[in-house]
Amino acid sequence: MNQEISFIQREALKEKPATDSLGFGKYFTDYMLVMDYHSENGWYNPRITPYEALTLEPSAMVFHYGQAIFEGMKAYRTADGTAQLFRPEKNMKRLNDTCDRMCIPQIDEDFLLSAIKQLIFTEKDWIPQGEGTSLYIRPFIIATEAYLGVRPAKEYKLFVILSPSGAYYGSQLNPVKIYVEEQYVRAVIGGVGHVKNAGNYAASLKAQEKADRLGYAQILWLDAKENKYVEEVGSMNIFFKINGEVVTPKLTGSILPGVTRDSVIQLLKHWNIPVREERISIEEVFAAHERGELEEVFGAGTAAVISPVGELTWNDKTIVINDNQIGHLSQDIYDEMTGIQLGKKEDPFNWTVKVAQVEV
Amino acid sequence: MNQEISFIQREALKEKPATDSLGFGKYFTDYMLVMDYHSENGWYNPRITPYEALTLEPSAMVFHYGQAIFEGMKAYRTADGTAQLFRPEKNMKRLNDTCDRMCIPQIDEDFLLSAIKQLIFTEKDWIPQGEGTSLYIRPFIIATEAYLGVRPAKEYKLFVILSPSGAYYGSQLNPVKIYVEEQYVRAVIGGVGHVKNAGNYAASLKAQEKADRLGYAQILWLDAKENKYVEEVGSMNIFFKINGEVVTPKLTGSILPGVTRDSVIQLLKHWNIPVREERISIEEVFAAHERGELEEVFGAGTAAVISPVGELTWNDKTIVINDNQIGHLSQDIYDEMTGIQLGKKEDPFNWTVKVAQVEV
Ligand SMILES: Cc1ncc(COP(=O)(O)O)c(C=O)c1O
Ligand SMILES: Cc1ncc(COP(=O)(O)O)c(C=O)c1O
Numbered sequence: 112m113n114q115e116i117s118f119i120q121r122e123a124l125k126e127k128p129a130t131d132s133l134g135f136g137k138y139f140t141d142y143m144l145v146m147d148y149h150s151e152n153g154w155y156n157p158r159i160t161p162y163e164a165l166t167l168e169p170s171a172m173v174f175h176y177g178q179a180i181f182e183g184m185k186a187y188r189t190a191d192g193t194a195q196l197f198r199p200e201k202n203m204k205r206l207n208d209t210c211d212r213m214c215i216p217q218i219d220e221d222f223l224l225s226a227i228k229q230l231i232f233t234e235k236d237w238i239p240q241g242e243g244t245s246l247y248i249r250p251f252i253i254a255t256e257a258y259l260g261v262r263p264a265k266e267y268k269l270f271v272i273l274s275p276s277g278a279y280y281g282s283q284l285n286p287v288k289i290y291v292e293e294q295y296v297r298a299v300i301g302g303v304g305h306v307k308n309a310g311n312y313a314a315s316l317k318a319q320e321k322a323d324r325l326g327y328a329q330i331l332w333l334d335a336k337e338n339k340y341v342e343e344v345g346s347m348n349i350f351f352k353i354n355g356e357v358v359t360p361k362l363t364g365s366i367l368p369g370v371t372r373d374s375v376i377q378l379l380k381h382w383n384i385p386v387r388e389e390r391i392s393i394e395e396v397f398a399a400h401e402r403g404e405l406e407e408v409f410g411a412g413t414a415a416v417i418s419p420v421g422e423l424t425w426n427d428k429t430i431v432i433n434d435n436q437i438g439h440l441s442q443d444i445y446d447e448m449t450g451i452q453l454g455k456k457e458d459p460f461n462w463t464v465k466v467a468q469v470e471v
Numbered sequence: 472m473n474q475e476i477s478f479i480q481r482e483a484l485k486e487k488p489a490t491d492s493l494g495f496g497k498y499f500t501d502y503m504l505v506m507d508y509h510s511e512n513g514w515y516n517p518r519i520t521p522y523e524a525l526t527l528e529p530s531a532m533v534f535h536y537g538q539a540i541f542e543g544m545k546a547y548r549t550a551d552g553t554a555q556l557f558r559p560e561k562n563m564k565r566l567n568d569t570c571d572r573m574c575i576p577q578i579d580e581d582f583l584l585s586a587i588k589q590l591i592f593t594e595k596d597w598i599p600q601g602e603g604t605s606l607y608i609r610p611f612i613i614a615t616e617a618y619l620g621v622r623p624a625k626e627y628k629l630f631v632i633l634s635p636s637g638a639y640y641g642s643q644l645n646p647v648k649i650y651v652e653e654q655y656v657r658a659v660i661g662g663v664g665h666v667k668n669a670g671n672y673a674a675s676l677k678a679q680e681k682a683d684r685l686g687y688a689q690i691l692w693l694d695a696k697e698n699k700y701v702e703e704v705g706s707m708n709i710f711f712k713i714n715g716e717v718v719t720p721k722l723t724g725s726i727l728p729g730v731t732r733d734s735v736i737q738l739l740k741h742w743n744i745p746v747r748e749e750r751i752s753i754e755e756v757f758a759a760h761e762r763g764e765l766e767e768v769f770g771a772g773t774a775a776v777i778s779p780v781g782e783l784t785w786n787d788k789t790i791v792i793n794d795n796q797i798g799h800l801s802q803d804i805y806d807e808m809t810g811i812q813l814g815k816k817e818d819p820f821n822w823t824v825k826v827a828q829v830e831v
Pocket of ligand 1: 183
């Protein structure tokens with residue numbers, strides 16, 4: 112795909128919100144990237160256009176049969192004032208994997224990435240300054256065809272919207288209380304849990320509501336077939352440090368292949384810390400704790416980077432991990448990853464991608 | 472809820488399409504019912520308003536986390552010219568069950584049903600004349616709040632749109648070829664398959680695409696845990712007549728409780744035909760065929776009422792059912808159900824509900 116990206120200028124720019132009021136996903140920048148799909152044209156008319164409401168027919172298929180998918184990534188402001196992305200080609204690839212599973216037409220990954228860079232370059236003044244902040248990037252695709260038959264739509268719209276985001280943590284990482292869910296499941300093999308389909312998140316709300324009610328920060332999901340193997344924590348992948356070795360659930364088909372997960376694994380290998388991807392049962396986790404070998408537990412995802420788990424409750428048993436303190440390894444990974452993302456540390460893996468005028 | 476339903480008149484009515492061009496889900500009537508929800512007001516501002524496009528922010532939660540649910544029912548034109556609904560209170564109840572699972576606020580079922588009746592009365596001239604036609608009724612709810620955090624939305628919109636629909640069948644019921652799917656699954660216990668969540672349908676498209684490619688009309692879904700027990704056929708519930716007895720999968724939690732399914736069961740009991748709700752494995756179905764006891768197989772749902780299965784393929788084995796002819800029982804149920812729906816047959820169950828001015 113080698114299309115010209117048109118630019119539609121807005122009349123007046125918005126006022127930028129104060130950094131300490133940002134939170135997550137509330138404010139959006141002046142412009143967005145939009146592209147249309149029609150089965151007769153393929154993807155066409157890529158444009159950077161004012162961020163504004165869209166108009167859809169009540170019969171637009173996205174409202175009825177849920178063909179809606181997304182990605183989540185961040186642009187960081189480096190010390191030298193340039194914008195930087197973290198492994199964005201992985202998000203482009205995963206977007207296409209999601210498209211494939213949800214019968215949405217494939218996107219040209221290189222084209223989309225260069226269009227996103229152009230958008231971010233246009234909006235570079237929106238990347239917040241300040242510890243832990245970033246510009247959140249949300250690509251998404253929805254089925255727009257006006258038709259009520261159950262089949263893949265023939266018309267779609269792709270959007271990329273940008274939202275300046277505040278720091279996830281205050282001055283330090285916060286260990287959280289987690290609850291092992293046995294009634295509700297997130298995903299099953301043969302289903303859609305390995306992709307970023309909108310419906311997965313709607314389906315997860317009920318369990319999150321239950322966790323909130325019971326006073327837990329997040330859910331630890333078990334596999335749907337046996338209710339036995341650990342899958343993910345909230346919307347993050349999960350890692351266990353047991354007796355000096357790190358274990359994370361292997362990608363069996365119901366787990367989202369996180370970019371952060373993959374990066375943590377590479378980092379551990381680079382550091383010569385043993386790391387294994389394998390199925391791990393919740394019994395094993397509790398047994399390791401019993402033996403005094405469960406050293407650290409943490410979630411890994413774009414939003415928090417690393418989220419230490421301080422307490423884990425399974426039925427009526429609660430275990431406290433590492434005295435409810437951030438583990439050394441969790442802290443080291445967090446520091447290294449955020450250091451690389453912000454351009455403060457060396458990037459031996461070539462993970463970061465600069466956003467510069469020349470790219471576009 | 473005891474709210475006034477306001478009426479916003481349109482300037483000009485649309486031209487009604489010819490009955491033989493109707494198809495399904497392509498045309499919509501002049502008006503729709505809309506109602507808003509805000510966490511501070513509850514549901515408010517019910518209105519019958521011109522059918523027209525809606526405007527949403529790109530960050531509207533429905534596009535990202537898939538809180539979108541629906542119902543499907545029909546209004547029929549009876550011989551005396553009045554409009555009639557079929558067990559609509561079951562759809563209202565199921566809508567609320569779906570709301571509950573998807574963390575969407577409950578609706579007043581009686582209010583919604585009376586509002587739907589009012590809408591249909593307004594649009595009664597849109598109910599097509601002619602064998603097998605009906606006015607399809609599509610209530611749906613979407614999360615409209617502009618926010619990217621993963622949590623239940625605080626703002627929703629409910630719509631009821633109406634679409635005149637042509638006959639599903641031509642002059643007679645058509646037995647179809649069905650394919651037993653073993654790679655993809657529709658739903659799992661602990662998930663959302665027992666409710667009408669939009670995401671379920673997006674998740675099913677890939678398998679349907681595969682069935683199309685292989686030359687089958689629909690998928691027979693197996694359970695996700697063991698890939699063994701029959702669940703549904705396409706978007707219908709399924710029935711087997713084996714040696715004079717009728718079996719349908721019991722509602723274990725991953726099967727949609729169809730209104731048609733429930734009606735078929737009641738009808739069979741009324742006719743003193745043995746009917747059981749139990750788990751039935753695909754092996755059992757094939758074994759029954761082997762013994763010469765598999766007499767009829769049919770799907771049951773609002774769209775087709777009854778859809779006979781003529782051929783069933785599981786891996787590389789294909790069985791032909793009842794010589795690829797419509798079975799007597801399938802035909803009898805179809806005739807009885809459609810007879811009741813159209814007011815041509817007596818309604819001993821009080822299933823039908825007339826739509827008259829006085830109701831509203
Ligand atoms: C369900 C789920 N699991 C895991 C992740 C972590 O993935 P990533 O590291 O790519 O952000 C996410 C977030 O994107 C997610 O939504
Ligand atoms: C997945 C699924 N199963 C079964 C049915 C049949 O339900 P009903 O008889 O209420 O139309 C439907 C259609 O609504 C459906 O979507």
